[in-house]
Amino acid sequence: MSAADKAAASALFKFFDENSDNTLTFDELKEGMTSVGSKFSDTDVRAFFDKYDKDKNGIIDFEEFLALCIDINSSDSEKAVAALFASVDKDGNKSLSHAELRAGIAAYTGKPIDD
Numbered sequence: 001m002s003a004a005d006k007a008a009a010s011a012l013f014k015f016f017d018e019n020s021d022n023t024l025t026f027d028e029l030k031e032g033m034t035s036v037g038s039k040f041s042d043t044d045v046r047a048f049f050d051k052y053d054k055d056k057n058g059i060i061d062f063e064e065f066l067a068l069c070i071d072i073n074s075s076d077s078e079k080a081v082a083a084l085f086a087s088v089d090k091d092g093n094k095s096l097s098h099a100e101l102r103a104g105i106a107a108y109t110g111k112p113i114d115d
Contacts, residue, residue: 004094008085009069011096012036013062015084015105023059035108037080 016024016032030045052068088104102113
């Protein structure tokens with residue numbers, strides 16, 4: 001995975017992580033995937049979750065999420081991630097600044113971002 005792909009996965013992980021605890025619950029993963037346009041069924045998301053929750057502790061950490069991202073290699077998910085990234089990358093330079101990431105997360109969650 002390239003550095004750019006890992007950075008995009010990190011931004012996506014932070015976006016999905018509603019309570020900012022650096023882990024994803026099943027509901028956070030399901031809601032996050034739906035919010036970026038993925039068309040996976042609940043059964044599919046559960047299968048992903050169970051497969052990549054390697055330590056079976058009921059949450060997905062970032063390393064487990066990276067493995068999931070690498071494995072989901074469908075055009076629908078790629079298009080959804082690309083669309084999300086493009087909508088947040090306001091200056092179009094293919095890189096997310098801190099300000100763009102903050103604004104994007106605030107726009108999608110409807111919640112102010114406090115550092």
